[in-house]
Amino acid sequence: MDPLLQLISLSKHYPGHVALADLTLDVRPGEFFSLLGPSGCGKTTTLRLVAGFDKPTAGDVRLRGHSLNGLAPYQRNVSTVFQSYALFPHLTVRQNIEFGLRYRPAADGPALVRQCLDMLELGAKQDRQPHQLSGGEKQRVALARSLVLQPDLLLLDEPLSALDPNLRKQVRGELRALQRRVGITFLFITHDKEEALSLSDRVALLHRGRLEQLGSPHDLYLKPDTRFAASFLGPVNWIDGFGLRPEATRLSSVPLPDLRSLPATVASSTFLGNCFHVEARTANGHQVVAEVSRLNGAFQPGQPVHVCWAPADEMHLPPA
Amino acid sequence: MNRLRTLCLAPAALLLLALFAAPMAILAVYTLLTRGVYGGVAQPFTFENWLRLFDPLYLGILARSFSVAAAATALCLVLGFPLALFISRAGPRKHLYLALVMLPFWTSLLVRTYAWMFLLRDTGLINTSLLALGLIRQPLPLLYNWWAVLLGLVYGYLPFMVLPLYSTLERLDPALSEAAADLGARPFETLRRVVIPLAAPGMRAGVLLVFIPCLGAYLTPDLLGGGKTILIGTLVQNQFTNARDWPFGAALSMGLMAIVLVLLWLQVRRQGQSLL
Numbered sequence: 263m264d265p266l267l268q269l270i271s272l273s274k275h276y277p278g279h280v281a282l283a284d285l286t287l288d289v290r291p292g293e294f295f296s297l298l299g300p301s302g303c304g305k306t307t308t309l310r311l312v313a314g315f316d317k318p319t320a321g322d323v324r325l326r327g328h329s330l331n332g333l334a335p336y337q338r339n340v341s342t343v344f345q346s347y348a349l350f351p352h353l354t355v356r357q358n359i360e361f362g363l364r365y366r367p368a369a370d371g372p373a374l375v376r377q378c379l380d381m382l383e384l385g386a387k388q389d390r391q392p393h394q395l396s397g398g399e400k401q402r403v404a405l406a407r408s409l410v411l412q413p414d415l416l417l418l419d420e421p422l423s424a425l426d427p428n429l430r431k432q433v434r435g436e437l438r439a440l441q442r443r444v445g446i447t448f449l450f451i452t453h454d455k456e457e458a459l460s461l462s463d464r465v466a467l468l469h470r471g472r473l474e475q476l477g478s479p480h481d482l483y484l485k486p487d488t489r490f491a492a493s494f495l496g497p498v499n500w501i502d503g504f505g506l507r508p509e510a511t512r513l514s515s516v517p518l519p520d521l522r523s524l525p526a527t528v529a530s531s532t533f534l535g536n537c538f539h540v541e542a543r544t545a546n547g548h549q550v551v552a553e554v555s556r557l558n559g560a561f562q563p564g565q566p567v568h569v570c571w572a573p574a575d576e577m578h579l580p581p582a
Numbered sequence: 583m584n585r586l587r588t589l590c591l592a593p594a595a596l597l598l599l600a601l602f603a604a605p606m607a608i609l610a611v612y613t614l615l616t617r618g619v620y621g622g623v624a625q626p627f628t629f630e631n632w633l634r635l636f637d638p639l640y641l642g643i644l645a646r647s648f649s650v651a652a653a654a655t656a657l658c659l660v661l662g663f664p665l666a667l668f669i670s671r672a673g674p675r676k677h678l679y680l681a682l683v684m685l686p687f688w689t690s691l692l693v694r695t696y697a698w699m700f701l702l703r704d705t706g707l708i709n710t711s712l713l714a715l716g717l718i719r720q721p722l723p724l725l726y727n728w729w730a731v732l733l734g735l736v737y738g739y740l741p742f743m744v745l746p747l748y749s750t751l752e753r754l755d756p757a758l759s760e761a762a763a764d765l766g767a768r769p770f771e772t773l774r775r776v777v778i779p780l781a782a783p784g785m786r787a788g789v790l791l792v793f794i795p796c797l798g799a800y801l802t803p804d805l806l807g808g809g810k811t812i813l814i815g816t817l818v819q820n821q822f823t824n825a826r827d828w829p830f831g832a833a834l835s836m837g838l839m840a841i842v843l844v845l846l847w848l849q850v851r852r853q854g855q856s857l858l
Contacts, residue, residue, distance in 0.1 A: 315760050335763040342764045348757035352779045361775075365766030407765065 264327065266291040266447050267312065267415055272321035274307050281307040283471045284321070289415075289449060290463075294441050296450045298458040299468035300494070305451045308468075309417050312449065313342050325414055336365065340415040341408035345423060347400045349392040355403050356388040362411045378406040381440070397425050398433060409444060418450045422457060434461060455495050459483060467491055489579050498577070499550040501569075510575035511552040513540055513567045521570040526550070528565040544569055612832035621826040631833035640817070640834070647814040650728070650803070651796035654735035658743040658792045659785065661736070666747035666784075667777070670754070680748065683741050691738055695805045698734055699725060702806070726808030734802035739795060743788035750784030751777070790849055794842050814838055 265288035274282040282304040289295045297305040310316040312323055314335035323330045330338055341362075349358050359378060363371045379385045382402040392400060401421055408416055421437070422430045438461050441448050452458050458465045459479040467474040467482060474494075475487045486492035489505070498505040501524070517523040526542040529549075538554045540561045550569055554561065561567065613631050615623040634640065669679045686694060701707050704721035712718045724730060754777065762772040800815030809816065814834065821831030 313760075313764060315763075334768075335760065336766045336768055340764075342761070344757050344761060346755065346757055348755060348761035350758060350761070350776060361762070361767075362765030365768075365771070411765065 263290055265289060266293075266326060267449065268322075268324040268327075269308070269312075270322040270324065272308070272311060272323065273319045274304075274311060274316065275319040280471050282311070282318075285468075285471075285473055287466055287473065287476055289447060291447055292445055293463045294438065294448045294450065294461055296452060296458040296462040296465045297468060298452055298455060298465050298494075299474075300453055302470075303468040304471040305453075305468050306419060307471075309342070309419055309449070309451050312415070313340060313417055314338050339366075339413050340417060341411055341413040342417040342419065343401075343404045343408055343421045345419045345421070347392075347404040347421075347424070349400055349403055349407075351392050354389050354391060355384055355395070358392070358403055359384075359388075359406045359410050361407060366411050368412070374410050374412070378410045381409075381443070382406045398429050401425065401433065405440070409446065413446065415447050415449060418448060420451055420453070422452070422454070437461065459495070467494065469494075484577075486577060486579065489581065492577055492579060497551065499548070499552075501544070501548045501550065502546075503578070505577035505579060506550070506571050506575060507577075508539070508551045508553040510571055511550055512570045513542065513552045513554055513558075513561060514570050515567060517568045518570045521572055523568040523570040524548075526567050526569045528561045528563050528567055530563055531561050542567060542569060609832045609835060612829050613836050615829045617827045617829050621828060623828050631829045632837075634830060635833055635837050643812055643814055643817055646811070647797055650731060650735065650811075650813060651793050651799075654732055654739065654796045655743075655789055655793040657732070657736045658740050659789065662740055662743035662747055662788065663781075663785075666744050666751055669744070669748055670751035676752075680745075683744050686741065691801060694738070695734060695802055698730075698737065699805060702730055702733075725806065726810055728807070728811055730806040731803045731811055731813075734806040735796050735799060738802060739792040742791040742795070746787040746791060747781060747784040750781050754780055786849055786852070790846065794845070797842065798838055 267289040269285050269287050272282060272285040273280070285304070285308060297308055299305050307316070311318050312330075314330065314333060314337075318331070325338070325340065350361065353361065356375070356379070359375055360371075363375070368374055379388055382405060384399070384402055384406060387395065387399060392403065395403065401424070404421070422433055425433055434457060450458075450461060459482070462479055464477065465479055465482050466476045469490050475482060475491045477485075482491060483495045486495060486505075489498075492498050492505050497508050499508065499511055512518065512521070513526075513528075514523075524544045524546065526544040529541040529543050531541070532539045537556055538560065540552045540554050542550055542552065542561075544550060552569065612623050614627050614629070616626060616628055616630070618624045665683075669676050669683070672679055699706070702724040703709070704723075704725075706724070708724060709718075709721040713721065758776055758780070759772050762776045763769070767775065798815050798818075799813065800819055803811060803813040804816050804819075807813070807816075818831050818834045818838075821827045821834060825831075
């Protein structure tokens with residue numbers, strides 16, 4: 263299948279600072295694709311280059327095979343959901359949603375507006391002003407305003423970060439369902455590994471303006487290419503040159519069959535409700551954390567144990 | 583706490599009472615008296631001065647003052663908006679540009695108006711240059727007319743338009759313009775449908791800050807208009823000097839102030855909150 267969006271050696275330099283260096287990747291049609299990374303990794307820069315708000319120093323952005331270089335934002339069939347939503351405060355919900363239809367007229371414009379209002383459950387709020395809406399409603403208006411234009415690609419700049427944590431998980435599920443329903447390709451920007459892992463078909467991890475790793479959430483978490491990727495996607499115990507996730511680290515009073523093991527002493531145990539985080543120090547001096555099921559019983563500080571793991575769970579990575 | 587508040591308020595309140603409220607009260611009483619033979623005021627009480635305001639002669643002057651002030655305000659808005667927009671988007675240089683806008687305030691308006699006279703008069707810089715270049719044979723009548731007054735007013739009050747406009751435009755979230763472009767609006771459409779509507783409070787404030795002083799302006803029309811174009815400010819001044827008709831001068835001042843207050847009241851009511 264031909265890629266929908268291609269970034270080819272895309273770079274953005276500022277005086278004394280490289281925001282993005284030589285990024286090359288493809289996004290497939292209909293994909294939920296995430297750009298993940300810590301702040302300053304270049305993910306927002308990439309979004310701004312795709313949307314056309316900034317010009318690349320080098321490289322190319324192609325949509326359906328056509329270069330977008332030199333095209334202004336209003337000439338690109340991509341749309342952005344801003345982090346702050348950027349709703350027009352002087353217009354009603356409905357007027358916000360209709361804003362772009364004047365410039366990208368659709369034969370069935372009114373029907374599309376109605377459809378978007380229904381799909382995002384905004385029908386009852388269509389005459390409100392943005393300041394009368396809750397955070398979740400604002401976000402849905404921002405989505406509707408972009409989706410009504412039926413763009414080739416929807417760019418989402420940390421759209422969940424302005425929501426309160428309780429709402430975030432709920433909206434996350436809704437967002438994924440929405441993407442499946444409309445079938446529009448999403449390019450999702452986030453610094454939250456959980457969001458990227460739970461939502462995406464594929465994730466590109468960026469670090470210091472470079473592509474660190476590209477793959478499925480599964481690959482990124484279980485088969486990281488680098489120590490940075492391993493640590494960014496979740497906690498890691500570093501033992502004798504390899505990494506081990508805490509949930510793959512087991513504790514036992516005796517060595518378990520078919521598993522590798524190291525003798526250790528329990529240092530502390532923290533109750534987290536669904537599990538314990540037990541910290542142990544191995545005889546050869548490594549500090550490890552094991553996620554232990556509540557059903558496996560409690561471990562007491564000072565208790566001698568064996569740290570056990572399956573060889574397949576070892577993540578062998580070159581040091582940074 | 584209350585006592586501290588009273589103490590803090592007292593100096594300004596006393597000053598305003600003595601130097602503003604009391605003279606205003608005196609002026610209000612004057613409007614109801616008869617002119618004295620050598621200036622000043624005398625008995626009996628009368629409404630004559632207020633009725634004279636509706637004399638077509640004075641209504642004409644009032645209308646002319648309105649049109650000059652309106653024209654100056656419109657020009658200030660047309661010139662000031664692009665300037666304020668430019669400054670608000672000038673990045674780190676905006677402080678320099680703002681300082682330049684305010685620079686004229688370092689010199690008194692009187693001196694600056696005289697400078698314009700030196701530029702515009704028959705033997706001024708503009709006319710002598712044009713004559714020397716052979717572009718004209720006779721000096722152009724640049725000074726002492728309606729246009730010179732308009733020029734002087736626009737020059738003098740442009741910063742009062744630029745500053746409130748700048749302060750609203752500067753607070754505008756840049757993401758809003760980006761969002762408009764993202765949704766397909768070209769720059770002019772973004773300006774028309776997003777930037778200008780959101781800058782409306784700044785425009786209203788700027789319009790009032792320019793229109794009100796222009797309406798009562800005395801110095802600029804007198805110096806650059808050369809007394810040929812009588813405006814209401816000049817008329818008031820005349821009543822207290824040459825015409826020695828203090829009661830009528832007082833009535834003119836009060837009438838003008840009433841108009842200004844109505845305009846302010848409309849603005850506050852429309853905005854529903856503070857003026858700026």
